[in-house]
Amino acid sequence: MSEEIVYDASVDAGSDGTYTALLLDLLGCYARGASEAEALTRLRHGIPAYYEWLSRHDEYTPIVQGPFGVRRIEALHTSAGTGTAFFESDAQPMTDEDLDWALAVLGWAYDDLLSLARSVSLERLTQPGSEGYTPKNLLAYTSQTQIILLTHLAPTHQPANMPAQPPADIVGQLNWAREATLDRLRATSDDERMSVHDDTNGERWSLRKLLRRSVLLVREATERLEMAVRQMG
Numbered sequence: 001m002s003e004e005i006v007y008d009a010s011v012d013a014g015s016d017g018t019y020t021a022l023l024l025d026l027l028g029c030y031a032r033g034a035s036e037a038e039a040l041t042r043l044r045h046g047i048p049a050y051y052e053w054l055s056r057h058d059e060y061t062p063i064v065q066g067p068f069g070v071r072r073i074e075a076l077h078t079s080a081g082t083g084t085a086f087f088e089s090d091a092q093p094m095t096d097e098d099l100d101w102a103l104a105v106l107g108w109a110y111d112d113l114l115s116l117a118r119s120v121s122l123e124r125l126t127q128p129g130s131e132g133y134t135p136k137n138l139l140a141y142t143s144q145t146q147i148i149l150l151t152h153l154a155p156t157h158q159p160a161n162m163p164a165q166p167p168a169d170i171v172g173q174l175n176w177a178r179e180a181t182l183d184r185l186r187a188t189s190d191d192e193r194m195s196v197h198d199d200t201n202g203e204r205w206s207l208r209k210l211l212r213r214s215v216l217l218v219r220e221a222t223e224r225l226e227m228a229v230r231q232m233g
Helices: 036-057 096-118 135-150 170-186 190-194 207-232
Strands: 005-013 019-023 029-033 068-077 196-198 204-206
Touching: 005 036, 019 036, 019 068, 029 036, 029 207, 036 068, 036 096, 096 135, 096 170, 096 207, 135 170, 135 207, 170 207, 204 207
Parallel strands: 005 068
Antiparallel strands: 005 019, 019 029, 196 204
């Protein structure tokens, strides 16, 4: 039997009672739960699916068989009104290699979401699901939140080669947000890659956190859209 591969996990205990467990070394590998233990258990079980997802996009992803384990190394409690956790590793400057990989992962996450969104008919895009939102609402929220995340890097910057306003159709808006984000982050300066700063609400930000939040936003939106599509039948 192979030796267990143990990953270090970070936990964000949100003010809404939801726990988010993440493997910061595997960008976009996360799980949520009603308790820390539940989130960590789901995270451990989700590692094979994460590697399978990577391998669909990257032919150089190694075959990692497991078994897998996780150990919590950091847990932060996010109080109401302060956003999300800033982990110790979020303060580390991003190298060119780090940024290239993070942008690749973010691009793949968007590719999945856009492919799924394009497969949904216009009629179904406006059909409410069991959670009360429509796919169109979900995609609009994702696009808007992504652009808001960009403001934590440079609020006044208009990404190069992008129209001042996004397209009218919702899938076009999502693609616009994707291109605006990747374009802007590719152009980050050395100072932006090293900067750790507080926003007007006192939430701490860095480029690493912005990318972590962006990938999580898009991967979670994909999961929710997949669920909505399944419920539609």
